[in-house]
Amino acid sequence: MAHYKAVFNSNSQLDDANVLIFDDAHAAAGAIADTWTVRFDNDAAAYRQIVTLLAQGLPGTAADRLLATTPDPATRSEGYLVDPSVVTANLAALTTIIETEAQKSSAKFQWRMVRDSIDACNVFVSADEIIIRPLLPPTITHPPYVTPKQRLYLSATIGAGGELERAFGRCRITRMAAPAGWDARGTGRRFFVFPQLITDFARAASDATAGQALDAFVSGLMKTAGRSLLLAPSNFAVEQYKQRLVPAGFKALGAGDVESTLAPFTGEPSAVLALANRYDGIDLPDEHCRLIVFAGLPVGADPQEKFYTTLLGAKRVLQERTRTRFAQGAGRATRNANDRSVVVVLGQPLIAFAGDRDVQAGTHPEIRAELEVGIRNSARRSAADVASAVRQFLAQDPEWNTNVEPEIRTLRDRYAAADASVDTKALQGSAAYEIRAVEAAWRGNFCDAVRQGERAIQVLSGGAELRPYQALWNYLAAHWARLAATTDASFDAQSLKFTQAANAAASRTTWIPNKRIVDGTATSSPSEESALDSLAVEGVITYARSFSKARALTRAIEEMKDDLSQRDAARYERGLVTLGKLLGAQSHKPEQEARADALWRWSDEMWVAWEAKSEAKDENDISAEDIRQANTHLRAASADLDEEVPYGSQIFLVSGKSTVHDSARALAADELSFTLVEDVLQVAEGVTAAWMSLQGRLLSEAGVDELRDAVADELRRADVLPSAVLPVFSGRLL
Numbered sequence: 099m100a101h102y103k104a105v106f107n108s109n110s111q112l113d114d115a116n117v118l119i120f121d122d123a124h125a126a127a128g129a130i131a132d133t134w135t136v137r138f139d140n141d142a143a144a145y146r147q148i149v150t151l152l153a154q155g156l157p158g159t160a161a162d163r164l165l166a167t168t169p170d171p172a173t174r175s176e177g178y179l180v181d182p183s184v185v186t187a188n189l190a191a192l193t194t195i196i197e198t199e200a201q202k203s204s205a206k207f208q209w210r211m212v213r214d215s216i217d218a219c220n221v222f223v224s225a226d227e228i229i230i231r232p233l234l235p236p237t238i239t240h241p242p243y244v245t246p247k248q249r250l251y252l253s254a255t256i257g258a259g260g261e262l263e264r265a266f267g268r269c270r271i272t273r274m275a276a277p278a279g280w281d282a283r284g285t286g287r288r289f290f291v292f293p294q295l296i297t298d299f300a301r302a303a304s305d306a307t308a309g310q311a312l313d314a315f316v317s318g319l320m321k322t323a324g325r326s327l328l329l330a331p332s333n334f335a336v337e338q339y340k341q342r343l344v345p346a347g348f349k350a351l352g353a354g355d356v357e358s359t360l361a362p363f364t365g366e367p368s369a370v371l372a373l374a375n376r377y378d379g380i381d382l383p384d385e386h387c388r389l390i391v392f393a394g395l396p397v398g399a400d401p402q403e404k405f406y407t408t409l410l411g412a413k414r415v416l417q418e419r420t421r422t423r424f425a426q427g428a429g430r431a432t433r434n435a436n437d438r439s440v441v442v443v444l445g446q447p448l449i450a451f452a453g454d455r456d457v458q459a460g461t462h463p464e465i466r467a468e469l470e471v472g473i474r475n476s477a478r479r480s481a482a483d484v485a486s487a488v489r490q491f492l493a494q495d496p497e498w499n500t501n502v503e504p505e506i507r508t509l510r511d512r513y514a515a516a517d518a519s520v521d522t523k524a525l526q527g528s529a530a531y532e533i534r535a536v537e538a539a540w541r542g543n544f545c546d547a548v549r550q551g552e553r554a555i556q557v558l559s560g561g562a563e564l565r566p567y568q569a570l571w572n573y574l575a576a577h578w579a580r581l582a583a584t585t586d587a588s589f590d591a592q593s594l595k596f597t598q599a600a601n602a603a604a605s606r607t608t609w610i611p612n613k614r615i616v617d618g619t620a621t622s623s624p625s626e627e628s629a630l631d632s633l634a635v636e637g638v639i640t641y642a643r644s645f646s647k648a649r650a651l652t653r654a655i656e657e658m659k660d661d662l663s664q665r666d667a668a669r670y671e672r673g674l675v676t677l678g679k680l681l682g683a684q685s686h687k688p689e690q691e692a693r694a695d696a697l698w699r700w701s702d703e704m705w706v707a708w709e710a711k712s713e714a715k716d717e718n719d720i721s722a723e724d725i726r727q728a729n730t731h732l733r734a735a736s737a738d739l740d741e742e743v744p745y746g747s748q749i750f751l752v753s754g755k756s757t758v759h760d761s762a763r764a765l766a767a768d769e770l771s772f773t774l775v776e777d778v779l780q781v782a783e784g785v786t787a788a789w790m791s792l793q794g795r796l797l798s799e800a801g802v803d804e805l806r807d808a809v810a811d812e813l814r815r816a817d818v819l820p821s822a823v824l825p826v827f828s829g830r831l832l
Contacts (some may be wrong), residue, residue: 102129108207110242118243120266123251124422125378127265128399133240135231136196136208144199145228151191152221155184157409157611164225173225174334177404179570180221181611182577189217196230217581218539222401226332229401233574234533236540237267255425257460259418259522260529267537269530286432287506288465289491290472291319291442291484292449294764295722298481303446303764315481316391316442317345319488320370323389323440325363327382328372329427330393336374339393339444344370360386375399377427387431388492393444395451396423409609410570413768414521414563421457424448425465440488443472446764453726453765456519456733467509471502477722477762521564528557532571535578544582548592551575555599565745569603572596573610606746631819633700635810637682642796651793655680655786662775662782665754670712670775671695674752677778678706680785681820688738694731694749700820705747706827707731712775714753722762725751729767750827752778771828781823788816 102120105112106129120126138144146165153161156178163173185192193216200209212219212230219230237243243266251271256262262271293299299312320326320343328343330336336352344350349369355362356371363371364386371387373380377396397413397420398404406412413420431439443452451457453473458466475487490498535550551571558568576596583589604610645651654676661673671687674696678685683698683706694707709728711720728751736743749770763772789796792812795805813819 102126103132105242106130106133106237106240108133108210110240113242113245115242115246117248117250118246119250119252121252122378123262123266124253124255124257125426127261127419130235130237130265130267131231132208134208134211134235135229136200136205136212137227137229138199138205139227140225142199142203144195147195147199148192148221148228149223151188151195152180152184155181155221155611156223157608160223164223175398175404176408177222177224177398177401177406178409179405179609180223182220182574183580184611185219185221186217186577186581192216192221215540215542218536218542220402222405224401224404226334227401231402232536232540234264234536235267236537238537239540255422255462257418257422259525260527260532261418261422263526263529263533267533269533285429286434286437286439287491287503288428288432288468289438289440289488289502290428290452290469290476291440291488292452292473292476292764293442293444293481293484294446294449295473295476295478296481296484297478311481313342315485316343316444318485319389319440319442320348320391321345321368322485322489322492323387324367324369325382325387326370326389326391327380327387327430328370328391328393329377329396329430330372331375331396331398333374335394336372339391340370340372343391344372356380377423377430380430381433382431383433383437387439389440389442390428390431391442391444392424392427392448395445395447396420396427405609409607410566411607412566412570415525415567417457418460418522418525420451421460424452425461428465438491438494440491441472449764450729450767453722454767455726455730460522463510463513464506466513467506470509471506473722473765475502524558524564525567528554531557535574539578544578545586545589547578548575548582548589551578552596562743562745562747565603566607569600569607569610572600572603576600603745628821630700630703631810631813631821633703634682634820635806635813636802637684637700638680638792638809638813639796639802639805641679641682642792645797648793648797651789651797655789659779659782659786662779665712665775667695667710667713671708671710673782674708674710674778677782677785680789681818681823683820688735690734690738692727692730693734693738697731697735702742702744704744704820704824705732705735706824707735707747707749709749709751711751711753720751720753720762722765725762725765725770728770729765732769748824748828752827773827777826781818781826784816784818788812788818791816 100112104110105118138148149161149164160178163170193213196209197213200206212232215232216230219232222229222231251262256273263269293312293315294302299308299315302309302312328336328339330339340350347368349366351363351369351371353373353376360380360382363369364382375396397407397416403416406416428441431437443449452469458469461469476484487498487502489495531550531554535547535554538544538546538550552575555568555571555575558564558571573596576593579589579593579596583593600610642651645654658673658676658680661669662677664670675685675687678696678698681698683700685696685698687696688694695710696708698706709724709731711724714720728749731749732743732747747769749767750773751770752773752775754775792809795808817823
C-alpha cells in the first residue's frame with residue numbers, strides 16, 4: 099500500500115507492478131498532475147520574474163495587479179492563462195528562470211519531468227502562485243503507470259463527463275455497472291443546514307449585524323457538537339472562517355497537527371479541525387465528529403481551476419469534480435450505515451450549487467434527498483427552529499425519526515439516478531481526443547495535436563455551457579497550428595480558422611489577451627452593429643409586416659403598455675410576450691407547467707426567460723422555491739424546443755417589490771438577475787416611442803433592405819436595441 103505519489107513522481111520505485119489498484123480514484127487528479135507541475139509561490143523570486151517576462155500574454159492590467167504589493171480581492175479569486183504564443187516567444191528566457199530558481203526548492207523534481215517538453219506546457223497565474231504544466235497529465239510517458247498489465251480504479255463517486263480519464267490521462271477507462279439497489283444504500287445520515295436561508299440571517303451578505311449573528315449561530319452549533327471539521331477551498335479562506343467561527347476556548351487545529359494521526363483532534367472535547375482543499379482522506383466516524391462546516395465552493399484550488407471557473411467561465415467542465423468534492427467532503431463524518439453528522443453549508447455560490455436541480459440530479463439519491471430536506475428545513479425558518487432541529491437530529495429524538503427521517507427516505511426512493519445530460523456525454527466523448535492532443539504536443543508532434551484537438555472541438559459542439567471550453571480548445575489548437583506551420587505551411591490557414599473560432603466563442607469574455615491579433619496582424623474590427631442587434635432589427639420589420647393596418651399595430655402597442663402598467667399576473671405576462679416581439683424577438687409564453695412566463699429568442703444569438711412576480715407586495719412573496727424554479731427556465735426551454743441555449747443567455751425575475759428576500763437570493767444561478775416592473779415599463783415607453791416614430795415606414799411597401807438602416811438608427815436613438823435594453827434589466831444581479 100502506498101500513496102499515489104509513490105507511483106507518480108520523478109523517480110518512482112514502484113516500476114515492476116503487474117496490477118495497480120487506485121482507491122479513491124476520484125481524488126487522484128491533484129496528486130497525478132503535481133508530477134508534471136512546476137510551482138512557484140508568490141513570494142518566490144521566480145514568480146515576479148515570470149509574470150514580468152510574460153506580462154504581454156496576460157489580459158489588460160492583470161500583470162500590474164498580480165505584482166501589486168496587496169492584490170485586491172477580485173484578483174485573488176481569479177486565475178489567468180498566459181497567451182501560449184507569448185510563452186513560445188520567450189521560451190529561452192523562461193527556461194533559464196525556471197532552471198535557476200527550481201533548483202532552490204522541491205520544484206526541481208517536477209522540472210525534470212517537464213523541461214524537455216516545456217513548449218507543450220501552459221502557464222497559469224493567480225495572485226497566490228504560478229504553475230507551469232501541460233493541460234492534462236501525459237501519463238502515457240510514465241512507465242510506472244503504463245507498464246502494469248491492469249489498472250483498477252475504485253470510487254463511490256466516479257461520475258461521468260470524462261473527469262476520471264482526464265485525471266489519469268487515459269483515453270478509455272471501462273466502468274463496471276453499479277450493483278442493484280445501490281441507490282437505496284447510504285453511509286449514514288447527513289442533516290444539511292443552510293444558515294443563509296434562515297430568516298434571521300437573510301441579510302447577512304449586506305448587513306454586518308446580521309452577518310455577525312450568522313457567525314454566532316454557526317459557532318453555537320460548533321459548541322453543541324463539541325468537535326467540528328471546517329472545510330474551505332484555500333488557506334486564505336480557512337483563516338478567514340477560523341477567525342469568524344471558532345468559539346472562544348476551542349482548540350483550532352490544522353493539517354500540520356494531524357499529519358500522522360487524528361488523535362490531536364479526536365482527543366480534544368472542544369476542537370475545530372480546519373483544512374484547506376481537503377475533501378477526502380479524512381475519516382471521522384461516530385463520536386469523533388458530528389458537525390462539518392462546508393465553507394465555499396470546492397473549486398479554485400490552483401490557478402488552472404481558478405481560470406476555468408472565473409475568466410474562462412467553464413464551470414460546466416468542473417461540475418463533476420465539484421459535485422464529487424462536495425459529496426466526499428460532506429461525508430467525512432458519516433463513515434458507516436448508522437453514522438450521522440450535521441453539514442453546515444456556507445457561501446452563496448455553494449448554496450446555489452447545492453440547490454441546483456441539475457446538480458442534484460447527478461448525485462446519489464440519498465444525498466439528493468438530504469439536500470432537498472435541508473433546504474426546506476432552512477428556508478424561511480427561524481434560527482431557533484433550525485437549532486432545535488439540529489439538537490433533535492444529533493440526539494436522534496423521536497421528533498426527528500417520526501417527521502424528518504421518513505421524508506428523506508420517501509424522497510430517496512422517488513429519486514432515480516439521472517441519465518447523463520447532453521453536455522456530460524459531450525465531455526465524456528471529447529476526453530479521449532483531448533488526452534491524445536496533449537500527448538501529441540508533449541512529443542512535439544504539433545500536427546497531430548491539431549488534428550486531435552479539432553476532433554475534441556467537434557465533439558464539444560454542444561450546449562451553451564460548453565462554449566467556454568470550446569473556446570479554450572480552439573485557442574490551444576490555433577497555437578499548435580502556428581507551431582505546426584513552421585514545418586507545414588498548410589497549417590497557417592488552420593491557425594487562422596481556430597483563432598477566429600476561439601475569438602467568437604469567447605466574444606463575451608476577457609480572458610484572451612491580444613484577442614484581435616493573429617500572427618501580429620490585426621483582424622478586422624467588429625461591425626458597429628452586433629449580430630444580436632441585427633437580428634432584432636430584422637425581427638422588428640418582420641413583426642411589423644404581420645399587421646395589415648396601422649390601427650391594429652397601434653392597438654397592440656397600447657395594450658402592451660397597459661398590460662405592463664398594472665400587476666395582474668395574466669395580463670402582465672401577456673405584456674412581456676408582446677414587448678419581446680416589439681424588441682424583434684421570437685416571443686411566446688410556454689404552455690408546459692413550471693416554465694417561463696415569457697421567452698424571448700433572437701435566433702441562436704440570445705435567449706431571455708422571464709419569471710414574473712408582478713403581484714408581489716413584499717419581499718416574502720418571492721420564495722426560495724420561486725428562485726430555484728426560475729433557475730431552470732432556460733434549460734427547460736432548451737428541452738422543449740430541442741434547441742441549444744445560446745451562450746450568455748439570461749433569466750430575469752421581475753417584481754413589483756424593490757427587494758428579494760436574501761434567503762431566496764442565495765439560491766440564484768449566475769444567469770438570473772432581478773429587475774423591477776418600473777424598469778420594464780421604462781423600456782416599454784422607449785419601445786412605444788420608437789415604434790410610433792417608425793410606424794409609417796414599417797407599414798410601407800419599402801423592402802427589408804431599404805428599411806433596415808432606418809429602423810436600426812431609430813432603435814439605436816431610442817436605446818431600445820437589445821444591446822441597450824438587456825443591461826437595464828440585468829443591473830440588479832441576484
